[in-house]
Amino acid sequence: MASVTTDTDVADDDIRPMRADARRNYDKLIAAAREVFTERGSEGSLDEIAKRAGVGPGTLYRHFPTRDDLLDALMRDWTERVVADAEAAVSADISPRKTLEQWFTAYIGHVTLHRGAAVKLSAAMDDESSPMYRKCQTLISANEHVLDDLAGSGALRSGVEARQVMRLISGVATFADSTGIGEDEVTPMLDIVIDGILK
Amino acid sequence: MASVTTDTDVADDDIRPMRADARRNYDKLIAAAREVFTERGSEGSLDEIAKRAGVGPGTLYRHFPTRDDLLDALMRDWTERVVADAEAAVSADISPRKTLEQWFTAYIGHVTLHRGAAVKLSAAMDDESSPMYRKCQTLISANEHVLDDLAGSGALRSGVEARQVMRLISGVATFADSTGIGEDEVTPMLDIVIDGILK
DNA sequence: TGACTATACGGAGACTATCTCCGGTTAACA
DNA sequence: TGTTAACCGGAGATAGTCTCCGTATAGTCA
Numbered sequence: 001m002a003s004v005t006t007d008t009d010v011a012d013d014d015i016r017p018m019r020a021d022a023r024r025n026y027d028k029l030i031a032a033a034r035e036v037f038t039e040r041g042s043e044g045s046l047d048e049i050a051k052r053a054g055v056g057p058g059t060l061y062r063h064f065p066t067r068d069d070l071l072d073a074l075m076r077d078w079t080e081r082v083v084a085d086a087e088a089a090v091s092a093d094i095s096p097r098k099t100l101e102q103w104f105t106a107y108i109g110h111v112t113l114h115r116g117a118a119v120k121l122s123a124a125m126d127d128e129s130s131p132m133y134r135k136c137q138t139l140i141s142a143n144e145h146v147l148d149d150l151a152g153s154g155a156l157r158s159g160v161e162a163r164q165v166m167r168l169i170s171g172v173a174t175f176a177d178s179t180g181i182g183e184d185e186v187t188p189m190l191d192i193v194i195d196g197i198l199k
Numbered sequence: 200m201a202s203v204t205t206d207t208d209v210a211d212d213d214i215r216p217m218r219a220d221a222r223r224n225y226d227k228l229i230a231a232a233r234e235v236f237t238e239r240g241s242e243g244s245l246d247e248i249a250k251r252a253g254v255g256p257g258t259l260y261r262h263f264p265t266r267d268d269l270l271d272a273l274m275r276d277w278t279e280r281v282v283a284d285a286e287a288a289v290s291a292d293i294s295p296r297k298t299l300e301q302w303f304t305a306y307i308g309h310v311t312l313h314r315g316a317a318v319k320l321s322a323a324m325d326d327e328s329s330p331m332y333r334k335c336q337t338l339i340s341a342n343e344h345v346l347d348d349l350a351g352s353g354a355l356r357s358g359v360e361a362r363q364v365m366r367l368i369s370g371v372a373t374f375a376d377s378t379g380i381g382e383d384e385v386t387p388m389l390d391i392v393i394d395g396i397l398k
Numbered sequence: 399t400g401a402c403t404a405t406a407c408g409g410a411g412a413c414t415a416t417c418t419c420c421g422g423t424t425a426a427c428a
Numbered sequence: 429t430g431t432t433a434a435c436c437g438g439a440g441a442t443a444g445t446c447t448c449c450g451t452a453t454a455g456t457c458a
């Protein structure tokens with residue numbers, strides 16, 4: 001986590017700036033949500049979040065009509081981190097296998113923000129109406145970037161599509177999230193997938 | 200679905216038989232749960248199930264202390280079907296690839312009983328306290344059976360463990376369940392996994 | 399600075415779901 | 429038919445979601 005308090009200045013792509021009190025409450029809600037979701041997973045109580053932020057439930061629901069909107073807002077600087085990790089995997093001078101291991105591990109880390117987040121993100125990938133849909137697009141293109149690079153150096157089997165790979169890794173992430181297995185137990189699963197991807 | 204009304208005669212491995220009214224209510228609850236879970240997924244309201252069964256909530260909770268107990272009870276003849284499908288895949292005179300395709304597809308079918316079931320079953324695989332834990336053991340050994348057979352004929356890469364394969368396929372199933380993609384979209388994912396498994 | 403107004407706040411409360419407790423009922427058996 | 433252990437049912441405690449609307453205040457302009 002780079003910085004706790006430094007969220008971006010504007011809450012959304014909205015034109016008009018927020019009123020000072022609104023901005024204050026928005027930030028307090030984000031901080032409280034981060035706490036509660038970390039402790040209780042992404043099904044944590046929304047009223048509890050409002051309480052911890054010291055605001056009424058009405059205020060919470062005005063800022064974030066749905067739980068997914070709140071989850072989405074927590075991922076403000078997430079996009080940049082995803083892109084950076086994909087780039088790091090590509091530009092590192094390592095074997096294709098290591099590249100994939102590194103990227104997949106990072107991917108899974110990004111998708112398991114909180115307990116229950118992986119399944120929500122997976123669901124959002126094919127649901128344009130989800131507030132998190134656009135975030136997923138970032139994930140998709142980051143993954144494409146890594147795979148295209150490997151394809152360029154001829155390391156991939158023919159017929160391997162980035163979309164399928166992304167779905168597979170999302171499945172691994174969801175499984176890891178729901179069972180609570182650790183990274184050391186995830187690696188063997190990834191190894192099989194990587195064998196299925198590389199020549 | 201083989202038969203709707205023919206559940207087994209005894210509710211559990213309990214010694215004493217149930218009282219007639221208890222048995223009646225038990226069966227009505229199972230039927231109602233099957234309805235509601237099919238309509239609303241495995242997060243459907245339990246009180247709603249009690250209502251449809253025409254019993255009080257107390258009766259439901261006496262028979263099934265937790266939601267997972269109820270889910271488990273719905274899977275009464277599930278075990279046999281799983282074992283049968285594994286056996287069918289093994290004994291069919293087809294290529295290793297076809298064997299795996301057939302088995303994995305069956306596996307995913309078994310695990311996605313209702314919307315939300317796959318993630319619950321995945322979670323139960325590493326949770327001995329879950330009522331569904333024993334069901335998962337069935338799934339695990341059925342999967343081992345298929346993979347052992349392929350290993351015996353030398354079709355598998357070295358180092359492929361049944362447990363990891365099972366987890367991967369569970370991940371695929373969970374992804375399919377949460378996004379709602381169909382079987383035709385699942386096959387390409389399975390193809391990658393199969394490439395990672397076979398020599 | 400003071401008054402005006404759009405914007406935002408907050409919390410009471412309606413609604414829904416989970417789960418328990420216990421007074422009343424009934425199946426099973428002699 | 430009487431006895432009793434087993435079972436039923438539903439009122440209600442608890443908790444989470446979400447809305448409505450009277451009140452408060454930040455921002456603005458004279």
